[in-house]
Amino acid sequence: MLCKTKYADKTGSHMVPHFLLKRIENIKGKKGRGYELGFTIQESEIKFHFGQSVLPEKLEEVIGEITDKEREENRNPHIVDHIFCSDCEKRLAVVESAYAKTITKTGTEDYESGIISSLGMLFWASIVWRMSINGKSGVILKSDQNEKLRQILDCFLPDKIENLDENGIKENGLMNSMSYKLMRLTELNDEDAKFLLFHPDFYNPLCILIGEFLLCFSLENRYDDLNTKDLFGINKMVNDSSTNTVLGNEVIKPIDRTTSKMFESNVVTRIKKEYHGKAK
């Protein structure tokens, strides 16, 4: 589905790179996996899935007691078979492993993550696109937007990181029309769940909460929805944060513990409202 030429032979492709949802390994020496708590909010229903290491208390806090049936049917909808060929999967992995190197770096004020934002743009665009075409996140882009993303990814995802065409990206019209803001909950604790949620109300920008990261991504450099819709109480902070374009280095705004708690509580309130108000 990326190159549209080779047979999609790969199985187990992750739409959301796993490293974004697992613990950073140095925290208390643990190497646990499966801490994510994923929600799909659609018009008529809400779905969820949870990693094996999510604490039962956390699950209960957000969705109440889990039935045996729900436990049995618990599957990660963002892992998919036969969507990419091996070559495309490798190209996605090249950008992912380059990006993964940045996550040990944090800061208490706006900080540079250590990569150029053209690489960050490819990385985050690839996640937005994958979540959209997979259709399991609750937000699906228009078909021309999906195609626009597919084309730039197919064009610019390198086979090796040395081959990243930085100048080509900077000169590309589509790449230049896109931008993103990136927030990070830098002070999450071990017991905090890592949410995966594509905000159902936002299009300009698209807003995805992925573990510690809150990505606000725009295909047309538009952030109007931040002035009219609630982004879990942190609209002002997001509005004030740097906008990453293909020029320059990626800048991330850290969210402190107090704001994180308020933010998370707003996320949980929203999910609860959706969960109890809709069919499962």
Ligand SMILES: [Zn+2]
């Ligand atoms: Zn391919």
